[in-house]
Amino acid sequence: MTLHLAVALDGTGWHPASWREPGARADELFTAGFWVDQVREAEAGLLDLVTLEDSFAIDTDRVDHVQGRLDAQLVALRVGPVTSRIGLVPTVIATHTEPFHVSTEIATLDYVTTGRAGVRVKVSSRADEYALFGRREADAESRESLFDEAADHIEVQRRLWDSWEDDAEIRDAATGRFVDREKLHYIDFEGAHFSVRGPSITPRPPQGQPLVTALAHVDVAYRLAARGADLVFVTPGGVGRDGPTGDAEAILAQVRAEEAAVGRAGDPLHVLGDLLVVLDDGADAARERLRRLDETDGAGGGPGLRSDARILTGTATDVADVLESWHGAGLAGARLRPAVTAHDLPRITRELVPELQRRGLFRTAYEADTLRGHFGLARPADRYARV
């Protein structure tokens, strides 16, 4: 079985000094061309998907760090028409958004890309983000309640996607009816944080159910993924807020335990390991690059590279070795976070991918047209359809 490969795009890269590197195009960060070129590079490498980070708040006041970002969903929508095979997975913050709006936005992304949409659902506990919305207090929320809300958010998105059966549009001239309203369904969701009546205003998207993903470091997040996601990103050898996350095998066992605990039916979660990569021709050169980047950041008093995911400094071959061992431990693949997108993304697509292909671990051409298809997931039946 081959592995799945994703890249996590965040600004000019995951190193805080990445924007100062040659070719970083930091002055174009807020233009369409910047994002289109990155995603096309990932697509040239036959990657399964790119994720796009997002946050409503700006997390630094340092003038020597990148500040500001664009709405990730809209970045994905802008890229959609000019790419053809790669999955597009923007981040959505469940805590501060309307599940109804998110559901129609992701469905729209799925229409625009004819089946390449996904969504990464994130929870917010940052007080500064709460203040931007002014609707509730950060302290008043338990972690469990936030994750429960995110699970409800996913459930509403999913029900809305199914709320139009595929053949609801009938255009029946004889009776003058455009739709068969028996095939439109109220979702009547009622939860602790919101109730949503439905149906959606958007017909069922091409994939039926766009791919739902989450990043998880702890049980409560594994549980969220087990309840509502198709794909979970985990951090083997990394550090979460509660401390070290464990190795790939240990994490996988926790994920599977949560799936059993919530009585997950259907396809098991695809589990991808996150790895932050600093790549070069040799291990020493890679370490030197990271040292230099940290020094650049440190010169202004910056903290240098910090990461919840394991950091790998080395060659594409070193990365392939890690991915192969994770694969052996049962992970479905990896999501790579390039330290410097301009430098490390081409190394992924032009060095790592060929290396994985040589090992028989990665596709040599896209085989499917949809994001679900890349993961071998069938187009699901509509939950409301009468059989």
Next chain:
Amino acid sequence: MPKQIHLAAHFPGVNNTTVWSDPASGSHIEFASFRHFAQTAERAKFDFLFLAEGLRLREQGGQIYDLDVMGRPDNVAILQALAAVTERIGLAGTVNSTFNEPLDVARKLATLDHLSAGRAAWNVVTSWDEFTGENFRRGGYLPKDKRYLRAQEMLATAQALWDSWDADEVVADAAAGRFVRHGDAGRFDIRSDQFAISGRFPVPRSPQGRPVIIQAGDSEEGREFAASSADAIFTRHAELEAGQQFYADVKARLAKFGRRHEDLKILPAATFVLGDTESEAAENARQVQYQQVGPATAIAFAEQVWNRDLSDVDPDGPVPSFDPKTSDDVDSGAHISKGRASVRMFGDPVAVANEWRELGEREGLSLREVVIRKNGRHTFVGTPQRVADTIDEFVQTDASDGFVLVPHVTPGGLDVFADQVVPLLQEKGSFRTEYEGTTLREHLGLQPSPTTVAAVSVEA
């Protein structure tokens, strides 16, 4: 040079203007339809593409209304995708001010403006009803009389957020190690009736500074809102005299807000049917009207007036002789039709029913024919030359500054207008032959956005 016409193209909407039974009618949801429509409008050098929004499927008699085209994408989302396949045309989305939060909306529109290089517009609409609210976190929390207060505060807040980054804040100077000039750009603190928010707006100033603001709404409050804050107003007043009155009324309100006559463009919605001769156009128009008001639609419209089930009434027979059921307030939830902006058009149902009955009797018309007369009027019917002359006359005589054209077939309904009418307007010298600017503000001849302030504090 004659006064310049501004034209927008409205993607065919979720109502009976849109004819889905026509063999030429394609998908209303696939991206290819939106691309075709947008590219046609851009080929014709239109100012902007316009999309409407409805956040709940309409209902009648407690059931989903099934006679019209329905099912549409998210507005701003589809416009953002269209930015990838167009270059100059403005992209105007309708976004509700009740069921959204200002930071999110301001961020989305600023992003759309960045990722379209300055072509974004926001049509601020104010639907507040509980029926729509059932799809959102805070159901029917907003009383009707606060809808414009919320819209006004929402817009003022969004503008404050857009202004919170100086245009030259991002320097991205790698050598100097300076990405931004200040460490604190985007700072705001807003306390008003509807909002208590603070922090930093995450999006640097977009190419237009402030996206173009459009207002659609007809009441006294709506007109004041437009005069105080909008760059364009989308109206239903598309008859010459009514248009001139509306135009004069709204433009006269500008001065008290310190604004100039040309700071607000007045753009009525307009439909059109063309023909090679006047009589062919008239015949085409008649056929379209019959497509727009089929037998079932005629009954459904009558039910909106009579406020009761009329499924046993014959649409080809006379207008019913009995009176409508009245409810004192159609917004109270008692009305059988839900989720339509037009419900309020039937303010006095008994009077409307009488009018329909008299018309039917006087001219020997069936119920369906009466409904067609009352609801199915096209704005412009004629040869391309006649339609071009009429549009130009409206604009030159200050009945409008242009039109939002609403074709009745998706996605090709605009093609014939682009091919046959636009060249005639260009010949008159009253419509551009090439885009002169790159931003929507430039297309509309609007002033640049006000310059920015570094820290924003608003208190009401």
